[in-house]
Amino acid sequence: MDRQEFINAKRIVVKLGTNVLRNDEGYVSLPRVYTFIEDIANLVKSGKQVIVITSGAVGLGKKRLGLEDTQGTALKQACAAIGQGKLMSIYENGFETYGLIAAQILLTEDDFSVRERYLSLRTTMSKLLELGVIPVINQNDTVSTLDVALRYVKDDLQVCFSDNDKLSALVASELDADLLIILSDIDGLYSDNPKTNPDAQLIKEVNKVDENVLALASGVSDGGRGGMETKLKAAKLVTRFGGKVLIANGKQPYIIKRIFDGEDLGTMFLPSDENLSDKKRWIGYATNIIGKIVVNSGAKEALFAEKSLLPIGVVEVINTFKKGDVISILDEDKNEIARGIVNYDSESCKKVIGSHSDNIAEILGFKNYDAIITRDNITIL
Numbered sequence: 001m002d003r004q005e006f007i008n009a010k011r012i013v014v015k016l017g018t019n020v021l022r023n024d025e026g027y028v029s030l031p032r033v034y035t036f037i038e039d040i041a042n043l044v045k046s047g048k049q050v051i052v053i054t055s056g057a058v059g060l061g062k063k064r065l066g067l068e069d070t071q072g073t074a075l076k077q078a079c080a081a082i083g084q085g086k087l088m089s090i091y092e093n094g095f096e097t098y099g100l101i102a103a104q105i106l107l108t109e110d111d112f113s114v115r116e117r118y119l120s121l122r123t124t125m126s127k128l129l130e131l132g133v134i135p136v137i138n139q140n141d142t143v144s145t146l147d148v149a150l151r152y153v154k155d156d157l158q159v160c161f162s163d164n165d166k167l168s169a170l171v172a173s174e175l176d177a178d179l180l181i182i183l184s185d186i187d188g189l190y191s192d193n194p195k196t197n198p199d200a201q202l203i204k205e206v207n208k209v210d211e212n213v214l215a216l217a218s219g220v221s222d223g224g225r226g227g228m229e230t231k232l233k234a235a236k237l238v239t240r241f242g243g244k245v246l247i248a249n250g251k252q253p254y255i256i257k258r259i260f261d262g263e264d265l266g267t268m269f270l271p272s273d274e275n276l277s278d279k280k281r282w283i284g285y286a287t288n289i290i291g292k293i294v295v296n297s298g299a300k301e302a303l304f305a306e307k308s309l310l311p312i313g314v315v316e317v318i319n320t321f322k323k324g325d326v327i328s329i330l331d332e333d334k335n336e337i338a339r340g341i342v343n344y345d346s347e348s349c350k351k352v353i354g355s356h357s358d359n360i361a362e363i364l365g366f367k368n369y370d371a372i373i374t375r376d377n378i379t380i381l
Contacts, residue, residue: 001205006244006268007260009178011129014040015053015168019185020250027063028056028090032251036183037094039256040134044100049129051175052091052102052136053168057083084138091136101133106140112170112286122174129175139167158289158328169234172243173281180238181259182231183250188267189216189228206269209236235269237285241276245269276379283326284339284379291321291346292328293372300331303338303378308371311352311360320346329373338380340373 016036023029040050061079062069064086088104095102105125111117128135165182172180192200206213209232217229235245248255248266259265276284295303299313309329321327323345329338342349344364349372352363361367 001268001270003262003264003268006246006270007179007262009048009244011049011051011175011177011179012043013051013053013168013172013175013177013180014256015164015180015182016055016250017164017182017184018055018059020183021054021056022059028060028087030090033090034094035254036250036256037091038098039254039260041095041098041100042257043260044132044134045098050134051125051129051171051177052134053164053171054087054091054136054138055164057087057138059083060086080140087138088136091134095134101131102136103128103133105135105137107137107167108140109288112174112282113288115282118174118282118286125171125175137167137171139164163230165230165234166237169237170286172238173241173285174278176241176278177238177243180234180243180245181256182234182245182247183255184231184247185249185251186228186247187249187265188247189213189232191216203267204264206235206267208272209233209239209269237281239269239272240274241281242271242274244271279377280379283341283377284381287326287339289326289328289339290319291325291342292318292330293342293349294318294330294332294334296332300337303329303380306375308375309340309373309378310357310371311349311355312357314349314353314372317346317350317353322346323348323368327373329378336381338378340379341377342373343369344372 014036021028021033040052043050057080058076060083061081062083064082065079067075067079084106088102091102107121111121125135168180168182171177186194187202189203189206190200191203194200203216214229214232217227217232231247235247238245246259246266246268248259252258252265255265293309293314294316295309295313296315299309302313303309315332321342323343325342326339327342328336329340331337344352348364352360352372355363357370360370
């Protein structure tokens with residue numbers, strides 16, 4: 001794709017990772033942050049809408065307290081509480097210099113997973129953009145219950161996001177952004193790990209984030225929660241609804257300005273022609289998942305053919321869930337293949353396993369639907 005066509009975006013999400021916000025001593029690199037602010041301000045003044053996803057609150061709090069690490073949920077949350085105010089003041093003061101207003105938005109997993117909150121958040125952020133305000137978004141580490149939840153349900157819980165890479169993709173999806181820019185401490189996606197292989201080549205363009213592309217990811221970034229794998233998964237989500245993604249090195253001077261000046265920087269991820277609807281995006285990527293259903297090969301083929309999931313194709317029900325929950329659909333090898341809004345609770349599903357739809361009323365004493373999950377409420381992963 002032509003570079004100018006790629007960057008011709010009206011609504012842009014910019015994700016600033018921990019490693020591009022701090023200097024070698026671990027403190028916030030104010031010169032670099034103010035460069036980001038200047039570049040973003042110029043984009044907004046040129047008529048574009050920009051949303052900022054920022055890391056850095058925990059790190060700022062840790063430095064303020066003179067700590068070496070933040071092991072333990074309570075300590076991390078305390079550091080976030082101390083650092084978030086300082087982080088936001090940097091953005092507020094910086095954008096105010098250019099006559100612009102920044103709005104702080106702190107998000108937890110439930111803000112996406114609960115459909116009503118998801119839609120309310122979408123309305124609020126759309127209004128802020130309409131008013132010419134720059135939303136500055138961060139995960140609300142101070143009140144997030146993710147670590148607590150994982151302690152009790154462990155591997156059974158699949159959360160909608162646990163890092164700012166996925167958060168940036170969810171925000172881009174929710175607001176139908178044209179372009180997501182992920183700035184990290186690496187130039188883009190390489191054919192191999194450039195830190196260990198000096199012959200690794202930068203990949204300039206990716207048409208589809210498939211298993212071969214995901215296999216190129218390795219490692220977690222120092223200081224951050226993610227790595228290339230989380231960035232590629234974010235790119236997969238955004239490109240599935242028709243958005244574009246650019247991963248570039250945020251430590252390069254005036255990187256945002258140079259990107260929109262048309263310089264050949266970073267790795268471009270091209271949009272697919274799937275154009276997933278907002279509802280399908282929410283089902284597939286924005287919900288916390290604990291309930292699961294295992295299906296046989298015939299049901300798997302039917303799902304890929306965009307058909308509903310019938311009880312005759314179900315072989316196992318895992319964990320408990322209520323009618324209307326989003327659950328995970330697994331094949332017989334326990335690979336997740338889809339997600340969907342279930343029409344019956346887990347106990348009812350267990351009772352009709354392997355049964356014909358005509359027998360549901362006889363088995364349960366009632367019948368809401370012929371299908372466990374109807375096709376309009378299924379997202380193939």
